[in-house]
Amino acid sequence: MRRSRPAVLVTGAGGYLGRRLGRRFLDEGDHDVVLAVRSEAGRAALADDLGAMAEQARIVVADLGADDPFNEIDDGLRRRVTRIVHTAAVTRFNVERDVARRTNVDGTGHVVDLARRCPVLERLVHVSTVYATGLREGVIHEEPDDGSAGFANAYEWSKWAAEQVVVDEGASLPWSVLRVATIVADDERGRVTQHNAFHETLKLCFYGLLSLLPGRGDTPLYFVTGDAVTDAVARLTHPACPGGVYHVSPERSGALTLDEVLDLVFTRFQEVEEFRHKRILRPLLADRESFELLVGGVTSFAGSLVHQALANVTPFARQLYVAKALDNLRLRTALPQYRAGDPSALVAATVDQLVQHRWGRRVEVV
Numbered sequence: 001m002r003r004s005r006p007a008v009l010v011t012g013a014g015g016y017l018g019r020r021l022g023r024r025f026l027d028e029g030d031h032d033v034v035l036a037v038r039s040e041a042g043r044a045a046l047a048d049d050l051g052a053m054a055e056q057a058r059i060v061v062a063d064l065g066a067d068d069p070f071n072e073i074d075d076g077l078r079r080r081v082t083r084i085v086h087t088a089a090v091t092r093f094n095v096e097r098d099v100a101r102r103t104n105v106d107g108t109g110h111v112v113d114l115a116r117r118c119p120v121l122e123r124l125v126h127v128s129t130v131y132a133t134g135l136r137e138g139v140i141h142e143e144p145d146d147g148s149a150g151f152a153n154a155y156e157w158s159k160w161a162a163e164q165v166v167v168d169e170g171a172s173l174p175w176s177v178l179r180v181a182t183i184v185a186d187d188e189r190g191r192v193t194q195h196n197a198f199h200e201t202l203k204l205c206f207y208g209l210l211s212l213l214p215g216r217g218d219t220p221l222y223f224v225t226g227d228a229v230t231d232a233v234a235r236l237t238h239p240a241c242p243g244g245v246y247h248v249s250p251e252r253s254g255a256l257t258l259d260e261v262l263d264l265v266f267t268r269f270q271e272v273e274e275f276r277h278k279r280i281l282r283p284l285l286a287d288r289e290s291f292e293l294l295v296g297g298v299t300s301f302a303g304s305l306v307h308q309a310l311a312n313v314t315p316f317a318r319q320l321y322v323a324k325a326l327d328n329l330r331l332r333t334a335l336p337q338y339r340a341g342d343p344s345a346l347v348a349a350t351v352d353q354l355v356q357h358r359w360g361r362r363v364e365v366v
């Protein structure tokens with residue numbers, strides 16, 4: 001690290017997006033790169049993951065649940081921080097509200113507080129989610145949301161509340177809020193290195209553990225790759241890009257409906273002998289009332305396979321009844337080179353990869 005260079009700080013640097021962004025900034029080489037992780041174990045794991053590159057970075061421990069998380073960032077470094085990219089968050093959809101509040105909301109408050117103490121700051125990027133708009137339906141513009149539509153779970157609520165912290169407490173700062181769609185694969189070839197609710201739900205379908213799914217067939221779903229998001233976030237971190245709220249997501253025309261996704265997924269599954277042999281049917285879509293009745297009914301069989309399968313989908317179930325038409329004009333204006341790619345090809349490639357590797361357990365194909 002050179003004492004005169006500008007510095008970029010990435011929080012959540014041990015997470016999926018944080019790692020990718022950290023590497024990207026190290027590759028770009030025009031800033032000192034400060035990587036914030038939650039714990040000492042996270043520091044060791046990240047250093048190991050970066051290998052020789054770790055020498056070019058400074059890894060700091062900053063637990064956002066602590067009172068003074070950034071105490072490893074001394075005054076000299078603070079005065080050189082020109083860019084902050086805040087990705088750290090508890091990302092489980094079933095997170096408890098108090099945990100979500102402490103890390104995602106109050107934690108963002110700590111980041112904004114640090115940003116206000118960085119005298120040469122040019123950009124504060126807060127990485128959010130398209131679901132920070134909660135249960136809002138219809139056309140959704142790239143602007144702050146008032147939260148009045150409610151939320152499917154505490155994760156969504158906390159990501160909305162974190163946006164409010166940035167917009168209100170960071171009002172005098174050069175902020176951007178980047179609402180990211182669901183990352184289904186690292187790249188267009190469908191490689192998957194981090195599983196989320198999308199992958200786990202497909203796994204349950206493949207093994208015939210879900211005969212019923214919540215949702216409406218015409219609900220649009222917005223998918224992106226880790227590569228596309230990393231590139232967009234890195235570019236939007238540049239101070240030449242205007243601040244504001246961005247949807248790092250395809251617009252409505254680049255989304256697939258839930259029905260289209262299920263058709264595609266089950267067509268790909270049918271290519272596999274093991275799946276065909278079991279004669280597993282595509283799950284039926286339940287209306288909201290029926291699904292809630294079902295969930296209420298099976299909770300008494302705690303520990304059963306059905307209960308475990310439902311527990312996986314229940315935290316985001318309400319969202320599958322909400323038709324959002326995302327607008328991404330601001331994104332396309334700032335990044336004319338942004339291309340969403342073909343969502344059907346992306347889902348097909350992702351499903352093929354998941355099946356081939358049986359969700360992580362590699363199956364050699366001869």
Ligand SMILES: NC(=O)c1ccc[n+]([C@@H]2O[C@H](COP(=O)([O-])OP(=O)(O)OC[C@H]3O[C@@H](n4cnc5c(N)ncnc54)[C@H](OP(=O)(O)O)[C@@H]3O)[C@@H](O)[C@H]2O)c1
Nearest residue numbers: 012014015016017038063064065087088089091129180183
């Ligand atoms: N992946 C997606 O599909 C997606 C979609 C939309 C939006 N996003 C948003 O993108 C951001 C990054 O997501 P991701 O997929 O990279 O998630 P991730 O892999 O779960 O990474 C989140 C990171 O935050 C860290 N963290 C959690 N609690 C913390 C605390 N108290 N103090 C400091 N760090 C803490 C985690 O550290 P530990 O592992 O040590 O706990 C982890 O490294 C999140 O804000 C998420 O809301 C992601």
